[in-house]
Amino acid sequence: MRRVFIMVQDVVMVLVAVALSLVLSRSNLSFEALSKEGLATWAGIVVISHLLFRYSGLYTTVWRFASTPDFFNILKSCAILTFTLYMASLLLRFYRPVAGLNERQFIVFFLVSFTIISAPRLFYRFLRDGASWGILGRKSDDTEPKRALFVGRLGEADLIIRFTRTAQPADYSIAGIMATERGAPLGTRIQGVPVVATMPRLIDVLEDYATGTKSLDLLIFGSGAEHEIEDYSELVRIARHGDINVVQFSGLSELEQHGKLVLDTVEMETILRRPAVASDIQRIGAFVSGKRVLVTGGAGSIGQTLVKRSLELGAEAVLVADNSEFGIFQLSQYVDEK
Known part of the structure; x- marks a missing residue:
């Protein structure tokens, strides 16, 4: 009919x-x-x-x-x-x-x-x-979707924006695009979303978001970004240091039902660009247990992990050295809660 x-x-x-x-x-x-x-x-x-x-x-x-x-x-x-x-x-x-x-x-x-x-x-x-369908279909008592920043090719950005808007409920809202193509038109918009950064100023723009000038909950990398972006590891480090979750777009599923993005958590193997080496926990525990440990840069994402792991392995005390007083304060709050 x-x-x-x-x-x-x-x-x-x-x-x-x-x-x-x-x-x-x-x-x-x-x-x-x-x-x-x-x-x-x-x-x-x-x-x-x-x-x-x-x-x-x-x-x-x-x-x-x-x-x-x-x-x-x-x-x-x-x-x-x-x-x-x-x-x-x-x-x-x-x-x-x-x-x-x-x-x-x-x-x-x-x-x-x-x-x-x-x-x-x-x-x-x-x-x-379009965006209007999500606005018309969204209930007034629904929670606001998480703000996300996309890093990748403009073609993928167009696809991701389209599917994030049609998702019910809307989990993410793309706030900006960091284009990996050199010479991409800065300031232009794709489906109303602005291109906020291009190569090679991705790090500077992400730091602005991570330091709190603009709230951000999620960083989405395009497929194959770890091979295309020279500063991939640094971008991941900045995002994690700013408590921004990092995922990577790997495809679509459930195409017959409006489509759903497949976002994979970025693992350490991807950041290091090599397979992770399995840790000998017993040997490390025997070395650290009962000792006083100094961790430099302990307020960073990797430093915090070292501090937490040292305490878990039975270190007598852990001394943290870092130029971020607020980062050390956050770490101490976490340790006190544990």
Whole structure:
């Protein structure tokens, strides 16, 4: 029934386009619109346009997943329809002169028909996959989604933004894009999300977010980012030091149900770019147990891990040296709670 409705809608739009093209070009036909000749003309236009649209594949497209080639198909179909009707009018003039028709009306018809046939599909796509659908479908008592920053290629950014907006409930909201392509247009927007940084200033921008100038909950790397970004390890370190969770986009799942992003936690092997070496816990414990341990840079992400592990392994005391007083305070609070 949905497909039948779309078919009827299209032929009605074609007839509306005919009427609008005559009105806009200020033309009058030599026959009445509701006469036998007029009704036969409209019926012929309906049949020709319907058969042409069916042959062009307009009704085999799932418009929720429509892309540029699908709208180009509408453009091509409208152009062929305009040309067909124009040739039909030329043939008709050999048998009977028809006043009020010339190339100007057909040019206007082409532009109007493409616009009003594409508009409902484009509007449906916007409602279904745009930000408005998430806003309309979101309940007032829902919690705010986590703010995320994406680091990767612009093509992946477009895909991730689209699927984060259609997710129900919305887990993440992309606040900015850090493009890995050199020469990417800084300050431009992809689906309303700004490109906030490009190579090679990724570290500086992430530090601004991590130090609290702008709240951030999640850092999402694009697939293969560990091989494309020279400062990958440093970006991960800055994010973790700022209590920002780090994940990496690896694909999509459940495509038949609006799609779902697959985000994998960034492991130590990825940061080091080599397999992790298994630790000999018993040997390290025997070395640390009962001793006084000094950890330099102990307020950093790696330093905090060393402090916690030393205490777990039975160190008599752990002395922390770091230039961040607030970091040492946070660490002491954690130790006191334990």
